[in-house]
Amino acid sequence: MSTRPSSYWRLRPYLYRLEGNRCTQCGHFNPFSRKICRKCGSRRLERDRLANHGKLKHFTVVYQPQNGLEKNVPYIVAWVEMPDGTQVIGQMTDCEPSELTVGMDVETVVRKIRVDGESKLIIYGVKFRPVL
Numbered sequence: 001m002s003t004r005p006s007s008y009w010r011l012r013p014y015l016y017r018l019e020g021n022r023c024t025q026c027g028h029f030n031p032f033s034r035k036i037c038r039k040c041g042s043r044r045l046e047r048d049r050l051a052n053h054g055k056l057k058h059f060t061v062v063y064q065p066q067n068g069l070e071k072n073v074p075y076i077v078a079w080v081e082m083p084d085g086t087q088v089i090g091q092m093t094d095c096e097p098s099e100l101t102v103g104m105d106v107e108t109v110v111r112k113i114r115v116d117g118e119s120k121l122i123i124y125g126v127k128f129r130p131v132l
């Protein structure tokens with residue numbers, strides 16, 4: 001999988017800080033720089049940022065990775081509910097599956113996600129880990 005450097009730079013606010021646009025009509029958090037709310041279609045959005053912690057709702061261990069993540073296998077993918085109710089899917093880090101329990105508190109950290117195959121650009125982004 002290849003990532004154009006220009007795409008990566010545009011995605012950095014979400015990848016690094018979980019920034020997006022929150023709808024002033026319905027309160028839905030829209031990741032990245034969406035201009036129209038995915039839930040209600042409103043164009044009245046304000047810049048916002050998700051909390052740096054949440055609750056682990058579910059997780060799985062991946063042995064068949066998506067392209068670009070072959071070197072990370074096995075890795076843990078988590079479904080996390082943030083305090084505002086936003087659901088986020090992301091990788092877990094700094095832990096083993098046996099250390100995880102559904103409902104536990106997790107926090108965000110910025111870690112290396114992968115190295116782009118063509119440009120060799122190192123892609124960083126938010127991962128989750130158990131609260132220390």
Ligand SMILES: [Zn+2]
Nearest residue numbers: 023026037040
């Ligand atoms: Zn909305």
